[in-house]
Amino acid sequence: MQVAIADTKQRVQELSQLLLAWSPREGVNSTPLPGVQAIRVSKPGDEMTHTVHQPAVCVIAQGAKRVMLQAQAFEYDPSRVLVFTVDLPVSAQVTHASLAEPYLCFRLDIDPLQVADVVVQARMPRPQSQKTQCGLFLTSATDELLDAVLRLMRLADRPDEVAPLAPLFVREILFRLLQSPEGQRLASVASGDSHASRIARAIEWMKVHRLEPLRVDEVARQVHMSPSSFHLRFRELTSMSPLQYHKQLRLQEARRLMLAEGTDAATASHRVGYQSASQFSREYRRQFGSSPARDIQQVLSLVRGEATG
Numbered sequence: 001m002q003v004a005i006a007d008t009k010q011r012v013q014e015l016s017q018l019l020l021a022w023s024p025r026e027g028v029n030s031t032p033l034p035g036v037q038a039i040r041v042s043k044p045g046d047e048m049t050h051t052v053h054q055p056a057v058c059v060i061a062q063g064a065k066r067v068m069l070q071a072q073a074f075e076y077d078p079s080r081v082l083v084f085t086v087d088l089p090v091s092a093q094v095t096h097a098s099l100a101e102p103y104l105c106f107r108l109d110i111d112p113l114q115v116a117d118v119v120v121q122a123r124m125p126r127p128q129s130q131k132t133q134c135g136l137f138l139t140s141a142t143d144e145l146l147d148a149v150l151r152l153m154r155l156a157d158r159p160d161e162v163a164p165l166a167p168l169f170v171r172e173i174l175f176r177l178l179q180s181p182e183g184q185r186l187a188s189v190a191s192g193d194s195h196a197s198r199i200a201r202a203i204e205w206m207k208v209h210r211l212e213p214l215r216v217d218e219v220a221r222q223v224h225m226s227p228s229s230f231h232l233r234f235r236e237l238t239s240m241s242p243l244q245y246h247k248q249l250r251l252q253e254a255r256r257l258m259l260a261e262g263t264d265a266a267t268a269s270h271r272v273g274y275q276s277a278s279q280f281s282r283e284y285r286r287q288f289g290s291s292p293a294r295d296i297q298q299v300l301s302l303v304r305g306e307a308t309g
Contacts, residue, residue, distance in 0.1 A: 011146040012078050015061040018153040019104040028107075031156050033166055035109035041094045042102040047298075048091040050288060052252050055110040055189075057177060058082040059141060059149055063103030064096040069136050070239045076138055081145065083177060084110070085189040086135040086200045087207065088238060089248035106149055108173060112200065116190035118174045124187060132188070132195045132236040139180040148172040195233040198223040202234070206242070210249040211273050216242050251287050254280070258296045265292035 023029040023040035031038055041063070048068065064077040068091040076082050077096070097103035152169035155162050178187055188196040202223045206214070219242065220230035234242050254268040263271070269280035269292075281291060288295045 008143055008146070011143065011150060012061055015059070015106065015146065015150055015153060016104050018150075018156065019061050019106055020102075022153075022156055023104065031153075032159055032162060033152060033156055034162075035111075035170070036152065036156075037107045039105040039107060040102050041097050042099050044095055044097050045093040047289075048093045050089070050091050050252065050255070052087055052089045052249065053084050054087050055084050055112065057084075057108050057110060057173065059106040059108075059146075061104045061106065062101055063094060063105075065092060065094050065103065065105070067092045067136070069134070072134070072136075072239060074136060074138055079141055080138045081141050081177075083137050083139065083182070083186060084135065085137075085186050085196070086237060087203055088136055089240075089245065089252060090136070106153065108149075108152075108170065110174070110186075112190045112197075114171070115174055115178070115186060116192070118171055118178060119187050119190055122175060122178065124178060132199065132233045133185045134239060135185070135189065135196070135200075135237045137182045137185050139177065139182045142176065142180075145173065145176040145180075148176055195225075195229075196237055198225055199230075199233050199237045202230070202242075203238075203245070206246055207249065210246065210253060211271070213273065214243060214246040247283060248287065250274070251284055254284070254292075255288065255295070258292065259299060268292070 019038045020040070022031050022038040026040060026042060029038045029040065058076075059081045060076060060078050062078065064075065065082075067074045067076075067082060069088060074082060075095070094103045148169055152166060152173065155166055155169070174186075177183055185196075188194045189200050191197050202219050205219060205222050216230065217227050220227045223230070225233070231241065234240075234245070238245055240248075250272040254265075254272045254274075257263040257268040257271060258265065265281070265284075266277050269277055274280040284292050284295070290298070
């Protein structure tokens, strides 16, 4: 047992070194590996950050993080990995990090079509329960999973080997996740006739049409579900109603417009479909904790401080 623990520690240490080498700056860093990012944060977060997170697996090599989906908290560190099976509006905060030992995370985007292919090739059984489970879950960072992640990350220094080998290691990572106790959650979203996969398709439709008024009955028809079943399954997968999800998509887009394009609050609210500036301000404050102007000012001040500090 002591040998196994030592081996696990060595795997995590090697992953930390690889991630540190490929994260020269704070935040999200791209790598030569398709769909793989190396994330570094050198101090705990003062406030929660907000984003719509796409399907991905996140493996921490150093530090710890808290992710909030509505009122549900997901705390993880090198012993557990976090998996998003669908796009979800979440809040997040790094809870353990320092200059000497920064938070380091490996993130791999998940392609549902590739998951479906692995499910078929592995001849995995169909889910027994018809209940749709939350599209965000934690599972153990097993040695087998860490080995696959390490083999993939090592390729970052071997560009000639990326094309032939990276897809194999990505498939192994997906296989290990599917074999985990929570793996059926990932499999169900990739299963074409499951409730979870239908809700995932509805989410894609809502993202494309996020600036338009939401007609829930129409979205339900798009994925061949009754409105009542659609409401139930949508909440099971995302922990929120379709209307709440749609509102968060709009607010996140408005925030992006103000941060990335310098758009003022009134223009941003109108561009994402709000007819009332006061309603936008109220809902923005409820979502992000302060008024649009103050929130954007705080975020930009933080970014400038990190750039100069």
